[in-house]
Amino acid sequence: MNRFRQVKHRSAFVGLSRFLGALRYLTAFVTMLVGVSRPTLAQTPATEPGLVISVSGTVRNSAGAPVANAFVFLEEKATATLVQAKTKLDGTFSFLGLRPGTYIVRAEKADMRPSASASLLLSLGEKKQIDLVVEAAPARPSKDAKKSDSASPMEFDDKPNFTVAGVTDWTNVGGHGSDTKLRTSESLAKETAALKSNFPAETARGVSSSAADSHRQAGNRAERSGDPLAAEREYKEAVRLDPSEENYFAWGAELLLHRAVKPAAEVFTRGNTAHPRSARMLAALGAALYATGEYGNASLRVCEASDLQPSDPTPYVFLGKMEKAAPDPLPCARERLARFVQVEPTNALANYYYAVALWKGGRESESPANLKLAEALLLKAVTADPKLDAAYVQLGIVQADEGNLAQAIRAYKKAVEVNAESAEAHYRLALAYKRSGEGQKAEQEMRFYKQAEKSDTASVEQQRREIRQFLIILKDQPQSAAPAAQKKNVNNR
Numbered sequence: 456m457n458r459f460r461q462v463k464h465r466s467a468f469v470g471l472s473r474f475l476g477a478l479r480y481l482t483a484f485v486t487m488l489v490g491v492s493r494p495t496l497a498q499t500p501a502t503e504p505g506l507v508i509s510v511s512g513t514v515r516n517s518a519g520a521p522v523a524n525a526f527v528f529l530e531e532k533a534t535a536t537l538v539q540a541k542t543k544l545d546g547t548f549s550f551l552g553l554r555p556g557t558y559i560v561r562a563e564k565a566d567m568r569p570s571a572s573a574s575l576l577l578s579l580g581e582k583k584q585i586d587l588v589v590e591a592a593p594a595r596p597s598k599d600a601k602k603s604d605s606a607s608p609m610e611f612d613d614k615p616n617f618t619v620a621g622v623t624d625w626t627n628v629g630g631h632g633s634d635t636k637l638r639t640s641e642s643l644a645k646e647t648a649a650l651k652s653n654f655p656a657e658t659a660r661g662v663s664s665s666a667a668d669s670h671r672q673a674g675n676r677a678e679r680s681g682d683p684l685a686a687e688r689e690y691k692e693a694v695r696l697d698p699s700e701e702n703y704f705a706w707g708a709e710l711l712l713h714r715a716v717k718p719a720a721e722v723f724t725r726g727n728t729a730h731p732r733s734a735r736m737l738a739a740l741g742a743a744l745y746a747t748g749e750y751g752n753a754s755l756r757v758c759e760a761s762d763l764q765p766s767d768p769t770p771y772v773f774l775g776k777m778e779k780a781a782p783d784p785l786p787c788a789r790e791r792l793a794r795f796v797q798v799e800p801t802n803a804l805a806n807y808y809y810a811v812a813l814w815k816g817g818r819e820s821e822s823p824a825n826l827k828l829a830e831a832l833l834l835k836a837v838t839a840d841p842k843l844d845a846a847y848v849q850l851g852i853v854q855a856d857e858g859n860l861a862q863a864i865r866a867y868k869k870a871v872e873v874n875a876e877s878a879e880a881h882y883r884l885a886l887a888y889k890r891s892g893e894g895q896k897a898e899q900e901m902r903f904y905k906q907a908e909k910s911d912t913a914s915v916e917q918q919r920r921e922i923r924q925f926l927i928i929l930k931d932q933p934q935s936a937a938p939a940a941q942k943k944n945v946n947n948r
Contacts, residue, residue, distance in 0.1 A: 508577050511549035512585040514542045514562045521546025522589055525564040532557045555579055557752075562587040574728045576720075576752065617718040619687050619710075622923040638915065639780040640716075643742035643773060648712045650735050650769070651675075651705050667697035671705055683713050683923050694722075700730040707739055715925040716746035734763040738770045745777055753777060754785035761791045768802070771795040775808025784815045796832070803840035806832040807849065814853055829853050837869075844874040851883055863887050871903075878907040 510529065514522045525542045529550050540548040542562075555578050563569045567589045575583055674689030690706035703726030711719035723740035730736055741757035744750075754777055761770035771792060778788045792809040799805045810832035813825045833850040836843055851866035864887045870880035885900035 506579040507551065508553040508555065508579065508581050508583075509549060509551050510553065510558075510560065510575065510577070510583045510585065511547065512583075512587060513546045514548065514564075514587045514589060515546060516567075516589060516591070522562075522564060522567070525562050525567075525589060527560065527562045527587065529553075530559045532559060553577060560585065560587070562589055564589055567591055574724055576724060615691075615718070616721060616929060617715070618928045619684065619715065619718075619925050620928045621926040622684050622713070623926055635780045639776050640742075640746040641919075642776060643745060644711045644714075646769075646773070647739045647742045648708045650739070651701075651708050664697045664699070667693040667699070667702055670696065671702055674705060674709065678709065683709065683925070687713075687925065698729050700726065700733050700736065703729065704733075704736060704739065707736075707743070710925065711739070711743050711746065713923060713925045714746075715927050716743055718925075718927055719743040720747060732763060734760040734767060734770060736760075737763065738773050741770075741773060741777075750777065750781050751786055754781075754788055758787040758791050761794070765794060766798055768795070768799065768804075771808065772804060775804065775811065778808065778815070779811050784812065788812055789816060801835075801839050803836045803843050803846065806836040806839065807843065807846045810836065810846075810853070811849060814849070814856075823857075826853055826857055830857070842873055844870040844877050844880060847873060848877065848880050848883060851887070855883075855887065860887060860891055864891065876907050876910065878904055878911055881907055 514525045514527065516522055521542070521544075523542055523544045523546060525546070527540045527542065527548045528537060529539070530537045531554075533556055538550065540550060542548045556576075558575045558577060560573050560575055561569055568591070569589065573585065573587070575585070577583060670689045670693040674686040674693065677683070677686035677689060687706070687709050690702065690709050693702040694706050703722060707719050707722035707726060710716075710722060720740065720743035723736060723743050726736045727733070727740055737756050737760035741753040741755075741760065743753075744756060745753035754774065757770050757774045757777065761767070761774065764770070771794075774785075774788050774791055775795075778785050778792065789809075789812040792805070792812050795802070795805040796809045810829040813829040813832070816822070816825055830850065830853050833846050833853060836846040837850065840846070847866050847870035851863040851870070854860075854866060855863035864884065867880055867884035867887060870877055871884065874880065881900050881904035885897045885904055888894075888897035888900060
């Protein structure tokens, strides 16, 4: 009898175990179905809590009141993956566990006008706080309504994450004559500032636009008179009154010129969100990202600019300078610079920069065909512009890589003839002479190199002293930093 009870109990236990196993399998299957039906963004590894990316904020109406039960959509540009959240009673929302990349965010609610789409560039560990504004849907316009009255105010309310507290002399940036990345960043900043005068004339858009124009013009005068702090404040006010393409660009360019590179990237990002068809805004954003060290993202933004206006040489020149200075090939640079040659086959810079991209790719893949094509392009470049000493130097580099040392020496000597102050030409020529066994000539060229390098470094340092650097206080910076920055500003006046 006892044996019968034991067998009975054992059978009941086995049956219960099988039932629980089946239940766990069914639960996992249902969970999998639910997961498949809902798109998700890749999560940041849970083992690295300090690197988690989050986006949170509040949806408000035009009066500043929180909007509950609004849908907030976040879309990753690279994969078009979309997730959504719903605002709480206090209008707040949040997204956690995102991966690095560029995202588009917007808010919607029934019977209300959607918020303007905003572009967010997120990196590991970043915690982005934003506000989105939705407004009551506009009434049906009357037949007599003017087109100028239909312009909506700026709907994306993302307060700047910085304050310009003052200026100081830029003499401690740690730059050196051989720091090509820093010099490239400076060159891009100057060329970005020069683009401020390239905006098409805009018709009057109302009182706020007229007032904004006055502030922007006051900013131009302040910059010319040597008061960049006043200029930045005028440009900022112009954007507040009228977030036009021109006003955004002027503000961002001023920040970038005075080495406030992260604030400049923030302003250009907002400008790109408001004016996504502006090629110059994307090119400027690329210049700002390059200055922050985000070389890959910088290249992608400039490539987008060239796609918007394939006949405009400016994005290609920006891209060529970045590619020349970068240690490794940049994404999309080679393809766009090839198009530059197609658009302007006799342009010396087009041939030169495409040759640089090919040479870098050829070195990685050890492709003789790339080197041969690069050499042909450089010969076209110096034919189109015999004064382009950088092309002669690059021609010598390519020929040296091909094993044609005698030809390389001739190219370097031509570069020196064109520009006797070219430190790189003297340096390359010294190395070539040393390889060919001409030690005396190598020593002489090395002396010339050191002289040119010293002169060039002094010239660059003088230019840096002439451009005041902005002192920036970030929102998350301790308040005690503000008085110190202001004191430093006073001492430098």
